[in-house]
Amino acid sequence: MEQTSSKFNQLPKSWNLVFNLILIVLCVVCIIPIILVYAISFTSEASLSAKGYQFLPSEWSLDAYRYVFRNGDQILQSAYVTIGVTAIGTLFSLLVTALFSYVLSRRDFRYRNVMAFFLFFTMLFNGGLVPSYIVNTNVLHLADSFWILILPYSLSAFNVIILRTFMQQSIETAILEAARIDGAGEWYIFARIVIPLSKPGLATVGLFTLVTYWNDWFLGQLYITNPKLVSLQYMLMKLQSNIDFVTSNATSATNNMLMAQIPAEGARMAILVIVLTPILCAYPFFQKYFVKGLTIGGIKG
């Protein structure tokens, strides 16, 4: 057995090679499907109908993208919806979550356990989809509104647990105490001390929230019929389900309008690429916060 003074735990070269090979194969499996859709989006429509989907298009073309950008009224509108919902939703959710997490992190607050239980109970039991649907549409009258795309996801018990744990671990009670003695009010302490010290925790929770809003199609599918409020993900889904399986319940006016605009096979993949690329580009920058959050939050909850 080869031994170096510092690295007892090192694998022999042959094993190192085997492990690297395993990981390379897995990475290829992860990436290949994604490469395929990029390739399809750059394939000419003629080649698609003649030869089907190919990793290496027999005829390259930018037509799909030209088509999408020329006829893209609905796409542009949907992009506004997605960007608007993601930006406003993430900020709103972060604010509400941070405020609540801070209150729950204050060990000297008498009602913190009651409030924490009020939150945790929602993880244990829920009314289910049908009651939620009826409450949101018939009681709160939120159907076909911008806020129905934001509010249901804005407070997640999981995110509050991550952020509260983070605040408890990284903010010393002594600092808050000192600020109070200096005459700082609660709002001042929250804005000037708690928020800056919680930045890594906020980044983690922010990433989860951002991805949730960006990727959501469910709320749109359930509550939205107005084409002006159809998000990119939902639009993509409608296009796909129309082309192959015109199901019994997919005959609304929205569908017809979308279908009239974007019939092309390659255009669909081009839209997918447009929706997909921002997440793929942004995520590596967030990765370290994400891993950190997972390790804090994973243990509890």
Place this chain on the structure above:
Amino acid sequence: MTFLYELRKNKVLFLMALPALILLVLFNYLPMFGVILAFKNYNFYDGILGSPWIGFKNFEYLFKGDAWLITRNTLLYNFVFIIFGLILAVALAIVLDEIRNRFLSKTYQTILIMPYFLSWTIVALIFYAFLSADKGIINQALTFMGMHPINFYSETTYWPYILIFVFFWKSVGYSSIIYLASITGISPEYYEAATIDGASKWQQIRFITIPCLKPIIIIMTILSIGKIFYADFGLFYQVTYNSGALYPVTQVIDTYVYNGLTSMGNYGMTAAAGLYQSFVGFVLVIITNWIVKKMDKDSALF
């Protein structure tokens, strides 16, 4: 009295918690009272409160019908996801940990976690490119080899395998990260001592790494057992394109409730299915937490 005193003393804290509390009431607690729907013959004009009570009729109807099928599908898929998910994630974490080159290790991680960040809409369309009847990669390959193409979206045989593959494709990198973080936390002294004693790599993995991971493996597994009555809606709805021909092997409680709500219009029975899920799920979480508490008090949820 103490409440009023607290309210005055900590006015700002209450104010800070208020938005969150309002959201919880509107979107979580209000629908909880809606579960009475499961015991009613709901019609739109009388509303939730006005509709007539019918006792357990909705449940009777449900259990005479699809309850067995959707429960079986949900449980079987979740068992596979939990057991193989655990093995794959731990194995992957161990392999990743052995990569000493930091840059390579980071790159592998970035790529392996990537699919987790794609929406189910996108994942469904990506796999459609492989499974499509006329243009899909798999059918092109089959035709090339002189075999008959398969109409995947109406053929139940392959779907258990397809869904399991897609699930792991999307999530295994993500779930391995949590085990990787724990492995990184194991003191190197154990391995140094083992190496001096002449332990092989396999022995080290078996007698040091796995035992050190045991607490977190137990907790993660028990937590997912608590959620065994819930299925990933996106996986079963989007990836199958909600194709009716596939229902015998793809319909789970979540998609059943959704389809009931949007196409059948039978609110009462659909609400009953939802309540059945919530209730059994609740009992499972309570039992789960009780077991966790017995084993390791700090890891309990409440």
